[in-house]
Every structure is written in C-alpha cells, then in structure tokens.
Amino acid sequence: MKDHTCRVLKNRHISGRLYLLELSCPGMETPKAGQFLMLKVSKSLDPMGRRAFAVADLREDRLLIFYDVYGRGTYLLSQVREGESLEVFGPLGKGLFNKDGEKHLLIGGGVGLAGLTLLAKELRSEGKRVFIAYGGRTKEHLGMEEWLKEEGFEYELFTEDGSLGRKGKVVEVLKDFDSSWIVHACGPKAMLKALQRIEGYRIYLSLESRMACGWGVCLGCVVKERNGSYVRVCYEGPVFDANRVEL
Template sequence: MIYDLDCKILENRYISGKTYILKLQAPEIAKNTKSGQFVMVKPTLEDYYDPLLRRAFAIADIEDDTITLFYDVYGKGTSYLTTRNKGEYLKVLGPLGNNLFPEEYDNYIIVGGGIGFAGLSLFIKEIKRKGKKYTALYGARKKEDLSMIEWIEENQVEVIYYTDDGSFGKKGLVTQDLEKIIEDNPEAPLLVCGPKGMMKAVSKIAVSKNRPCYLSLESRMACGIGICVGCVVKDKSKDNYVRVCYEGPVFEAKEIEIL
C-alpha cells in the first residue's frame, strides 16, 4: 500500500561533500517498506509550488517508525530541502517501487558508488541480520564523497572502500578487484547502485563472468507511480520501454540499456 503522509523531520543535517542525512517519522511507511524501495518527498512547504515536483530518494534505513534518507544537493529542490528544520513536516509519498532485489541467495556481491550506496544499505542490513554472506564495495572520487561511512560504522557493516584519489581505502576504481571477488564468490549475484558509468562497468564484468547482476536505477521522476512515463529505460529483452518507478527500480543488467 502507498501512503501520502505529513512526516515530521527528526533530523536534517549536513554530512560531507554535498550530502545530507534526513530522518523522518513515518510509521506507516516504515512498517510497510521492503529494501530497495523509495519515497517521493516534497521539499517545500505545503503551499509552495516552486519547484513543483517532489524528489525521489531511496529508503536507506528504517528504525522503528523512522525512515532515513540520504540526498545530494544538486538544484533548487534539494537546496531548499536543506533549509527545512527539525520539527517541521514534509509531504512524503511511499513506499514506491515494485521490482526489488532477489532475496533467495545465500551470498551477495554488493557494489555502491557515491550516494548510490543509500540504495543498497537497507538490503545489506537485512541480509546481515539474516546471517547471509556478502562482500560490499563502496567507491567515490574522494573521501568526502563516501558520505555513508558514519552509517556503515554505526551498523558494523564490513565494506571495502575505494577512492579515485586514494584519500580513503584503496586507490582506484571500485571495479579494479571485482573479477577476483566474483571468482572468489561462486554463484553470488551482483547488486549495484551508483553513477551510470560505474554501473555500466560493473555490468560488463558481471556479464562477461556469466553472473546475475541487478541494477537499482536512479532517475528523475515526476510522479513516482508510473503515470507520467517520464523515467523510462529501454528493455532490450522485450524491445520496449519500462518505467524505473513502477517496473523497477531494480532490473537485471542484461535486460536493459543504460543510456
């Protein structure tokens, strides 16, 4: 079920780089969310309409009746969102998304880039709780772009870090050790979220190794429920287009074309 709620802001603060953390009291959404889903948030006050559209954010974590979101500041909407204060209310639509990560495996290879790690974190937390195996890779250009380090440490998640400039973790791309990691984890699928270039590179390696690869796509969305058809990607297997918000957000890499 999808809810359209006025959610109380419990925390909205700067972390690093261009990333903020936003915690909202949203009991109905928290209770009914599956890992991989997202919400649409109206950044402005209820009677303000510039910008008009809501913004899509992955549900990165859930604690009791609280959902946690991470967002990068890019334009007017997210810039305005940084000005919203603890105790105020935001209009939130969710949980959204229908096609999610597969849960039937016992071992996973998880690859996140930048803010994209927020699309994977709740799933990691859940498989960790279930005692399943995983290898998590997290990369960015520099340390300050690894904005979820604090969350990772608080939740005792084991992660291999990569930075392009070597300012934290291993120096280089998140894909540099991937072939060996795939070979060391037979039958483990890859779950990926991050910049398109990174997802393309990871997908190419996964396909070459004949390994299942699931991409959680990020896209600009107007409605989040499949009506506007503004967030489509090409489905190569069916030679048509599918909506990231409705048929996704998770797709098998071999089935879609990342533009």
C-alpha cells in the first residue's frame, strides 16, 4: 500500500445522492474485493482527514468508485472535475471475503452495494453462481442498477416504499434461498444487524466506519467482538463473519 496520484477520468451524478468516480491510478497494486481506498478530497486542509471508499469495479485501466454525497467531504469530492488529480492511499484492508462454496448471495443496501460488486465479478470469474439483492428506501436509492444490467448479473430489486422492484426490506430475500448459499452483505447498520439475527446461514459483513488513517494506527474505527475484545475495521476488516462482531 502507498500513496498514489490518480487522474480523474469521470465524476458524474447518477441519481439521488449517488455519484460515480472513475480514476486512473498507474502503478497501484490491483485492489481485491473488499478492499478500500483513502481519498484526499480537497487540495486544502479542509477537511483535514481523508475519506474511505470501496473499490466497486476494475475495468482495464479504470478504477470505479460509487459514493453518496452526505457531508462536506463527499460534497467537495463531487466538485472534482475530469482531468484533475486526487491523492489516493491504498489499497487497504486485510480481512476479505470468504469465497468458498459454489453459490453466493450478495445483499447490498443503497450505496453499500458498491462494497460487493467487485466480489461479484471475482466470484463469477471463478465459475461460482452469483445472485444479487439490491435494496433501498426508494427507487432513487437504487442508482447502481445500470451497473448490474451492464454486467449481466442475476438480481432482484427491493424498495421499502414499493416504488421499484419488490416492496419490503432487502433482507427478506433470504426467504427465497436455502442455507447452501453463502451470504455477503454491505449496507446500513440496521440492515447488517437484521442479518445477524438470522440463523442457519454463513454470513459475512463488509462494515463501513468513519476512519482517519485507514491502516490501523488511529483506532477510530474499532468494533467490539463477541468475546469482549476489539478489532479495527480498517485493518482486521473490513469483512467479518457475522457471528464475530457486535454492531
């Protein structure tokens, strides 16, 4: 892992709060599914810290990041123009997905789907069966559907208000799959906690957390394990067995 100066190829609005950032990062080690990058979103010291983003896809010499604009950091990132450069540290994260098994169900909530899409491509390249359940509050929260169509994955959409796809919460998809499927999930904490309450499945969670450093030094992203100790999302994670951590 090291710092890279990456050129912005695209940075465009998709829908709702969702944006797609495409970068060219010559010399960067190829990120693996589950890993993330720490981006310096401004040339100034405002904000001081970097922001963590999942690596959503790799296409030839392009690296894709989907992100929601929520605070000042992501707003500033949304203002970066094509041809400009960003300082990027990574790839980071040592705890990655378990790709054992032949059938994999990926459950993404909102922009959390971006934490699973590179996994979907890796699994497919290994000849595994992949099904993706993608959920959000409304259809505006499902802006990554175009990526799913382009890549040709089997998928089902869920919205809580019924404005697109199946009405209900995305975790309800488990009713349609038996325990022979390995489950991987990334999304809001409430969604991940709901999955932890479901028994009989092997479930892996990709956690999102506020990070200052991204490589285990600041201890700002720790979560508690069920044995009472603590682990760092950025270093021991970001992917954990659902039975290992308390959310």
